[in-house]
Amino acid sequence: MKVIAITPLIAGIASATPFFFQPTVEPALLRRHITRSGLLKHVYKLQEFADADEKGNRGFGGTGHKKTVDYIVKWFKQWPQYYKVETQDFVHEYSAGSSELKVEGEVVDSKFFTYSPSGVLTEELVPAANLGCDASDFPAETTGKIALISRGTCEFGLKVALAGAAGAKGAIIYNNAAGELSGTLGAPSRPQGPYVPTTGISQEDGQSLLTDLQAGPVLATLNVDAVLENRTTTNVLATTRGGDQKNIVQLGGHTDSIVGAGINDDGSGVIAQLEVAKYLTKYKVNNAVRFSFWTAEEFGLVGSEYYIANLPKAEQDKIRLYLNFDMIASPNYMFGIYDGDGSGFNLTGPAGSDKIEYLFEKYYKSVGEKSVPTEFSGRSDYGPFLDVGIAAGGLFTGAEGIKTPEEAKMFGGKAGEWYDPNYHQKGDSFKNVNMKAFYVNTGAVAHSVATYAKSLKGFPKRDPSAPVKKRQTVEDELHALEHGHTKEVHSCGHKLPSL
Ligand SMILES: *[C@@H]1O[C@H](CO)[C@@H](O)[C@H](O)[C@H]1NC(C)=O
Numbered sequence: 001m002k003v004i005a006i007t008p009l010i011a012g013i014a015s016a017t018p019f020f021f022q023p024t025v026e027p028a029l030l031r032r033h034i035t036r037s038g039l040l041k042h043v044y045k046l047q048e049f050a051d052a053d054e055k056g057n058r059g060f061g062g063t064g065h066k067k068t069v070d071y072i073v074k075w076f077k078q079w080p081q082y083y084k085v086e087t088q089d090f091v092h093e094y095s096a097g098s099s100e101l102k103v104e105g106e107v108v109d110s111k112f113f114t115y116s117p118s119g120v121l122t123e124e125l126v127p128a129a130n131l132g133c134d135a136s137d138f139p140a141e142t143t144g145k146i147a148l149i150s151r152g153t154c155e156f157g158l159k160v161a162l163a164g165a166a167g168a169k170g171a172i173i174y175n176n177a178a179g180e181l182s183g184t185l186g187a188p189s190r191p192q193g194p195y196v197p198t199t200g201i202s203q204e205d206g207q208s209l210l211t212d213l214q215a216g217p218v219l220a221t222l223n224v225d226a227v228l229e230n231r232t233t234t235n236v237l238a239t240t241r242g243g244d245q246k247n248i249v250q251l252g253g254h255t256d257s258i259v260g261a262g263i264n265d266d267g268s269g270v271i272a273q274l275e276v277a278k279y280l281t282k283y284k285v286n287n288a289v290r291f292s293f294w295t296a297e298e299f300g301l302v303g304s305e306y307y308i309a310n311l312p313k314a315e316q317d318k319i320r321l322y323l324n325f326d327m328i329a330s331p332n333y334m335f336g337i338y339d340g341d342g343s344g345f346n347l348t349g350p351a352g353s354d355k356i357e358y359l360f361e362k363y364y365k366s367v368g369e370k371s372v373p374t375e376f377s378g379r380s381d382y383g384p385f386l387d388v389g390i391a392a393g394g395l396f397t398g399a400e401g402i403k404t405p406e407e408a409k410m411f412g413g414k415a416g417e418w419y420d421p422n423y424h425q426k427g428d429s430f431k432n433v434n435m436k437a438f439y440v441n442t443g444a445v446a447h448s449v450a451t452y453a454k455s456l457k458g459f460p461k462r463d464p465s466a467p468v469k470k471r472q473t474v475e476d477e478l479h480a481l482e483h484g485h486t487k488e489v490h491s492c493g494h495k496l497p498s499l
């Protein structure tokens with residue numbers, strides 16, 4: 001027994017990083033290592049991977065994403081004595097494509113929806129009643145035609161499946177706010193009905209089609225060209241060998257982009273982790289730290305859901321908390337903290353989620369910055385952790401939401417504009433990061449990791465028998481609607497416009 005206990009210590013002393021003699025991690029010490037130039041090196045790397053990709057992105061299943069994953073694995077393998085690196089491969093349905101829409105011979109700007117099938121058709125438009133969230137919203141005339149549906153309240157995928165069930169041959173979804181509309185049907189298929197070729201258009205174009213329809217039939221030609229195939233993809237997990245393995249501090253961000261290089265979304269969360277992980281190796285941790293790099297978040301939290309679904313309960317119970325960093329360097333940023341105590345949005349998490357919010361609030365104060373709560377909806381990779389009762393928190397500098405005048409006073413930038421004007425667009429490139437926000441927030445990542453790696457004193461213990469509150473599902477939302485709560489479900493906090 002003794003020999004077995006001593007061997008790792010000898011190995012530790014012999015290694016380049018003998019954590020045996022290392023100082024215990026301290027928030028102020030770990031933060032001091034972070035530099036803007038350190039962050040930028042990775043920014044250019046991720047851009048390079050996207051540029052070399054045939055589609056110019058780092059979408060899951062493509063070469064840009066594969067290179068990102070390889071880069072992360074190689075990074076952690078620099079410290080084999082310090083980190084145990086695991087990769088988790090699995091298969092998921094990949095989708096990509098383009099769409100073209102012509103109405104009465106004139107081109108209308110349109111966008112592809114992930115998981116839409118291919119198809120070319122010319123048919124009349126039939127508007128769905130209400131928001132197309134219920135089978136009865138699709139009139140009998142929908143059969144054989146193209147359904148015209150407003151965005152809002154329920155998932156795009158449900159609207160399209162219901163249109164398919166009503167016999168529609170195609171679907172056009174128009175935005176319910178300014179700007180173009182693209183998104184995902186959320187799942188490769190649905191029980192409510194078959195998907196039909198689908199495209200997204202602006203609110204303005206949608207309104208103008210509705211006006212045209214009042215004057216008589218409107219003929220549209222829809223051409224959706226899509227690839228749908230199974231692809232293997234990978235999560236990466238790197239856990240410190242040191243520290244209490246029964247009290248794990250886990251953090252994560254996602255490795256895939258959707259349209260462009262995805263440098264803010266979510267290169268920023270990946271890069272912050274890489275830099276913090278590098279400097280953490282100089283210190284001893286009392287609690288184990290696990291860095292996580294999720295694949296296919298843009299396809300609906302696929303990587304993080306796979307991880308939790310395949311993690312035995314006894315292993316889940318060792319995770320004390322999970323910190324999520326998804327979009328932490330938006331050009332027109334706010335310093336947003338997930339509202340774990342529910343004071344801002346009335347959605348709370350497992351015990352401890354509030355403490356994480358307070359830790360970040362204190363951090364921002366300590367560096368002379370203001371902060372605001374953002375909705376704790378579970379609509380990013382922390383959602384699957386909440387589902388199994390793990391306390392969570394994290395940061396978000398904003399996506400397609402609009403900065404308020406009050407926020408412009410607090411953070412600078414432009415009121416009335418998106419926090420990230422290049423959200424889910426080609427322009428999310430190496431130029432699409434606010435370096436101040438990136439630097440301050442990477443400091444916040446270091447601060448939170450160091451705080452909890454050093455001590456979880458005062459942080460609520462996991463109670464594996466506590467009842468867990470599942471995230472709201474679309475069905476819950478519909479139930480709420482039926483009961484007269486008409487509050488619009490919106491996607492702030494999670495950036496994917498899946499609703
Ligand atoms: C992907 O694999 C699953 C499971 O084998 C299968 O049901 C599905 O049809 C496949 N999808 C495609 C697009 O081949």
Ligand SMILES: *[C@@H]1O[C@H](CO)[C@@H](O)[C@H](O)[C@H]1NC(C)=O
Pocket residue numbers: 346
């Ligand atoms: C907060 O949510 C709870 C449970 O969902 C609800 O009962 C309560 O009325 C809500 N409070 C506010 C202020 O909206």
